[in-house]
Amino acid sequence: MLPLAVAAVALTAGLAVATFVKAFGVGFLARPRSPEAAAAHESPPAMVAGMVVAGLACAGLAVAPTAVLPAVSAVAGAVTGAGPAVTGAVTVELTGAAGALSPLLLIAALAGASLLVVALLRALGRARRAREARLWDCGAGPMTARMEYTATSFAEPLQRVFDDVLDPVSDVDVTHVEESRYLVTAVAYRRSVPDRVERAVYAPVLAAVAAWGRAGRRLAAGSVHRYLGYGFATVCGLLVLLVVTR
Numbered sequence: 729m730l731p732l733a734v735a736a737v738a739l740t741a742g743l744a745v746a747t748f749v750k751a752f753g754v755g756f757l758a759r760p761r762s763p764e765a766a767a768a769h770e771s772p773p774a775m776v777a778g779m780v781v782a783g784l785a786c787a788g789l790a791v792a793p794t795a796v797l798p799a800v801s802a803v804a805g806a807v808t809g810a811g812p813a814v815t816g817a818v819t820v821e822l823t824g825a826a827g828a829l830s831p832l833l834l835i836a837a838l839a840g841a842s843l844l845v846v847a848l849l850r851a852l853g854r855a856r857r858a859r860e861a862r863l864w865d866c867g868a869g870p871m872t873a874r875m876e877y878t879a880t881s882f883a884e885p886l887q888r889v890f891d892d893v894l895d896p897v898s899d900v901d902v903t904h905v906e907e908s909r910y911l912v913t914a915v916a917y918r919r920s921v922p923d924r925v926e927r928a929v930y931a932p933v934l935a936a937v938a939a940w941g942r943a944g945r946r947l948a949a950g951s952v953h954r955y956l957g958y959g960f961a962t963v964c965g966l967l968v969l970l971v972v973t974r
Contacts, residue, residue, distance in 0.1 A: 750882035759873040791835055794820055887921065896921045
């Protein structure tokens with residue numbers, strides 16, 4: 729099981745990195761493709777404050793889980809009668825298991841190492857003179873928004889790897905000139921990745937529910953005589969059931 733678990737964790741980590749690269753690249757490494765995007769501005773302070781509070785809560789629980797885990801463990805132990813499963817003020821220690829972990833000390837060590845690397849780079853780079861140069865553009869001139877990576881461009885390599893799993897649908901529509909089939913006026917390319925779980929699981933269930941609803945609509949035709957017949961048949965069925973079961 730260990731190799732399978734390691735492979736699953738590695739695949740999850742790789743997909744997470746690719747997702748964050750795609751999100752960051754689309755949001756911060758591209759020119760605006762519309763006037764609305766060019767005029768984008770920060771959200772109101774109230775909305776930013778809500779995200780900041782949520783982010784600080786997540787960061788606080790990650791850095792100092794011992795501020796919450798012992799209390800939660802004590803409550804869970806009191807309910808189950810098994811005793812607290814986590815102990816320690818700075819270091820997280822599992823009861824009955826060897827080993828401990830201190831996220832606070834680990835993050836402090838990583839922060840110190842990062843500061844040391846930045847200081848060394850700054851010390852070694854003082855002798856070099858910074859120069860500004862235009863980005864490499866293959867000699868085609870300044871890049872426009874149409875020449876940049878899109879979200880589909882970032883995801884395309886992963887889609888190639890998981891083509892058999894994702895089963896994407898591609899459609900190319902080429903419009904030719906009426907006088908000549910060798911001249912093209914427009915090319916429309918559409919690519920979609922439908923959800924296979926939705927198509928294989930949810931779509932049949934929703935279709936069955938819709939069919940059941942259509943059948944129920946036919947039963948409720950608005951006839952009072954039919955409704956009375958439904959009630960009479962139900963009462964008769966209940967009487968027969970009571971006679972059979974007693």
